[in-house]
Amino acid sequence: MVRDGKIWIANSESGSPVFVLPKMANRHGLIAGATGTGKTVTLKVLAESFSDMGVPVFLADVKGDIAGMLEAGADSENIQERIKKFGLSDHGFSYQKYPTTLWDVYGKNGIQVRTSISEMGPLLLGRILDLNETQKDILTIVFKIADENGWFLYDTKDLKAMLNEVAENNKEYAAEYGNIAKQSVGAIQRAVVALEMAGGDQFFGQPDLDIRDWLTPDASGKGMIHILDSQNLINNGTLYSTFLLWLLSELFETMPEVGDLDKPKMVFFFDEAHLLFKDTPKALFDKIEQVVKLIRSKGIGVYFVTQNPRDIPDGVLAQLGNKVQHALHAYTPSDQKAVKAAADSFRENPSFKTADVIEALGTGEAVVSFLQEDGTPSVVEKVFILPPQSKMGGIDASVRDNAIKSSNLYSKYAVAVDPDSAYEMLGRKNEQEAVAEAEAKEAAAAAKQQAKEEAAAAKAEAREKEKEANRKKRAAKSVGTTVAGTVGREVGKKVGKQLGGKFGQTLGGNTGAQLFRGILNTLLK
Incomplete structure (x- = not known):
């Protein structure tokens, strides 16, 4: 609830109201405690209060019991006792619903929420795909090649097309980017296929989420509460945590610097926060810590919800100024250390031992410390959390469906689009290369055939020339023989006449012909 311009979250043991100062709400916070100790109630009371102040809120609904915020709470004997105990009737407490938009990565229990492969980037995507360092380096190279060539990476088929390329x-790429082993590329491709089977093909695509759409209040001026249905998403802890990390990074990169404000521009609650830091590589962890440190200057508050404060790394925990610690159970020596660590994170209260109180807290009770006007944490105190005004628990399928389709953002994000991107661009490139290759082969074959034909023609021409030369040689020889015979016979006749008698003619003719033929052949040669 909002009281005197401040967020009234609980009452102390003495009955005094305990507030979260709106101007300090973007200094982040922690809600911790064992299962069933009241974390969800605390989360809802804070979210309702921010909405009442016109501040939009994001919540991850892991158990399906937060979506009830879009319906008014129901009266009960327990709630009536708490209303009376806190004196809520005197301060405008009423059961009411809150403006709520439902989202879902899988598009089943909320408006489809998507991002593009490029927006996710190789660092976060490598974490989703569980790649080793070499494979992550190659994935980074793939992104760089795509960026330099204008091959847009929107969805998983774009990424697979790039990996094939x-x-x-x-x-060809090794000369500029270094060795790229096909085996490593193949391993990435298999990981992408596994991601698709886990629903990644639905999460990556267009239109991708514009985080600025979440900043618009409803018609009454209340901040919109955006709830991501995570009941199925939480089964893939890596995808769930990476989505939240992407969301945090997207906020950081999109929102402008605003400095200190009277109230946050938006507040995020990340449930099951331990998944954000589980098996996180150092490069990614450093990025998370940096974003948490700097994002408050952009008016964004981040609240981590988890069972144990030990789930949050010290570097991040140190940035969480507003703390709500519900009960922790110390059944083992390890549990006892966890309780002590939780107690030591608070500013000590001389009137009680914090560790003992944490172990003895009942449902709806907590120890808290919030930032004061001067930015210092208040002394830890035991409190009783106010009840929420909206419905506790889930909602019917018909109510959910109506809420989804009546949202102003439904028409913008419900239908997927597939713009021209790497898959299509590389498809055309491959087609053009195939056509060019086919044309080159055809031209080579034609040139080869032409060369073959020209060689055959040249050979035929050479044979013809040889035949002609032989023909002329034979013709010349034949002419010489005929002429020699005729002339020889005539000469012989004349010689025979002079020698006298028929015998002399015959002998002289034959001999003369032979003699002349020999002389002529010698000359022709």
Whole structure:
């Protein structure tokens, strides 16, 4: 609830109201405690209060019991006792619903929420795909090649097309980017297929979420409460945590610097926060810590919800100024250390031992410390959390469906689009290369055939020339023989006449012909 311009979250043991100062709400916070100790109630009371102040809120609904915020709470004996105990009737407490937009990565229990492969980036995507360092380096190269060539990476089929491109042309790319092993590319491709089977093909695509759409209040001026249905998403802890990390990074990169404000521009509650830091590589952890440190200057408050404060790394925990610690159970020596660590994170109260109180807290009770006007944490105190005004628990399918389709953002994000991107661009590139290759082969074959034909023609021409030369040689020889015979016979006749008698003619003719033929052949040669 909002009281005197401040967020009234609880009453102390003495009955005094305990507030979260809106101007300090973007200094982040922690809600911790064992299962069933009241974390969800605390989260709802804070979210309702921010909404009442016109501040939009994001919540991850892991158990399906937060969506009830879009319906008014129901009266009960327990709630009536708490209303009376806190004196809420005198301060405008009423059961009411809150403006709520439902989202879902899978598009089943909320408006489809998507981002593009490019927006996710190789660092976060490598974490989703569980790649080793070499494979992450190659994935980074793939992104760089795509960026330099204007091949847009929107969805998983774009990424697979890019991986094929790099694998098939790895030798050409190696000169500029270094060795790219086909085996490593193949491992990435298999990981992408596994991601698609886990629903990644639905999460990556267009239109991608514009985080600025979440900043618009409803018609009454209340901040919109955006609830991500995570009941199925939480089964894939890596995808869930990476989505939240992407969301945090997107906020950081999108929102302008605003400095200190009277109230946050938006507040995020990340449930099951331990998943954000589980098996997180150092490069990614450093990025998370940096974003948490700097994002408050952009008016964004981030609240981590988890079972144990030990789930949050010290570097991040140190940035969480507003703390709500519900009960922790110390059944083992390890549990006892966890309780002590939780107690030590608070500013000590001389009137009680914090660790003992944490162990003895009942449902709806907590120890808290919030930032004061001067930015210092208040002394830890035991409090009783106010009840929420909206419905506790889930909602019917018909109510959910109506809420989804009546949202102003439904028409913008419900239908997926597939713009021209790497898949289509590389498809055309491959087609053009195939056509060019086919034309080159055809031209080579034609040139080869032409050369073959020209060689055959030249050979035929050479044979003809040889035949002609032989023909002329034979003709010349034949002419010489005929002429020699005729002339020889005539000469012989004349010689025979002079020698006298028929015998002399015959002998002289034959001999003369032979003699002349020999002389002529010698000359022709």
